Amino acid sequence: MTKTAKTEFVSPYKIITDRILAELEAGVAPWAKPWKVDAKGNKVSVNSGFPMNFSTKKQYRGINVWLLLSAAAEHGFTCNAWATFKQVSEMGGTVKKGSKSERVFFMNKIEKEPKGEAGEKLNDNGKVEVWVLKGYSVFNLDQCEGIEIERGALNVASTLPQDAAELVDALQVDLRSGGDQAFFSPKGDFVGMPKVEQFETVDHYRATLWHEIGHWTGAESRLNREFGKRFGDKAYAAEELVAELSAAFLSMEYGVEAQLRHADYIGSWIKLLTDHEQAFYKAAAEAQKVLDFIREKAGQGESAEAEDMRREAA
Known part of the structure; x- marks a missing residue:
């Protein structure tokens, strides 16, 4: 046989x-x-x-x-x-x-x-x-x-505020405009952004803003996101990946093309995924939590059907 x-x-x-x-x-x-x-x-x-x-x-x-x-x-x-x-x-x-x-x-x-x-x-x-x-x-x-x-x-239409400023207000983000860098300050709990006219397009501005709002959601008073020992010295790369995926989720929500804000991180993400088999799954799950948080905070809420799917590859 x-x-x-x-x-x-x-x-x-x-x-x-x-x-x-x-x-x-x-x-x-x-x-x-x-x-x-x-x-x-x-x-x-x-x-x-x-x-x-x-x-x-x-x-x-x-x-x-x-x-x-x-x-x-x-x-x-x-x-x-x-x-x-x-x-x-x-x-x-x-x-x-x-x-x-x-x-x-x-x-x-x-x-x-x-x-x-x-x-x-x-x-x-x-x-x-x-x-x-x-x-x-x-x-x-x-x-x-x-x-x-x-x-x-x-196609399910988004009920999030269409204007970026309205979304910032709905989320109660402390947004400070000016300078030549986009960043989230954990110590000051605020997002810093260059002015809109400094970007190639409004969509570039929005994608960058959404990336920083992604970081903003991870604060202890909000989603309390901490990769800690699980990813060791690659925790920073993991957090950047979450912010990138969060911005991409919001780009989809608004029907615009996502922008790769940190192309130079690709090498670090390759290393992260090579060393940690679950890293991308984990980052996607955390980005989904960001989107859920923003939808709820901005007044969209979550349907019963979405709740049913919370455990489905969330």
Whole structure:
């Protein structure tokens, strides 16, 4: 009898990290790609918003946003709508023959036998509860047939203030204009920005402002974000990555192209991801918290559906 070779287990974190690393090593930050046109010249609308499940009408979150956006641009899909094979079937549709699925990830709670270690917390079943990352496959709407859906209805309009100054006021950010540097001062708890006219475009100004607001959210009185010993001397690079992804999230929220503010950090991010397999997943999760915080603080709030997805790769 011929023995079947075992398939080597590859962790979801490695799948995510390898994909992002490949783009960074090519000199491209996947969150600041020119989403308007892919490598084949196909247009992908920057106004298509966050990737959405066209069956449940829920937006994907965290790491899944970047994975699906990257896939949409790579394959030239005309929308950011996705669903599982089962969901497509339940809607009366079929997946086109030869279509390749994309993986998305979510956190799932499982029970494990206690090891008797100090600090272990047991549930009512006498087990230790831990969260593990799992994945499943989805297909883009362009890969499906037999489904009639109004694509325009898949775009969820943002209710955040459209004007940058109004957003700053809603968040109660202490914004100080002037000088030639953009920064967040943890000691003074304020954001410093050059004046708008010093930037090439208003979108450049907004992207830079959103980056600094990303840092601002990490203060102890707000999200209390601290990478600490987990990333050691790379904690600074991790925080910069969170701020970059936060700015990119807000760029998507407002329907403008994200700007890579710190191109010189790409090398440090490659090193960070190479040394820490979970780093990009963690940064994307923290950036999602930033967006959630801003939405809530600015009056948008969070829907029950978004709450249901909080653990889904958030």
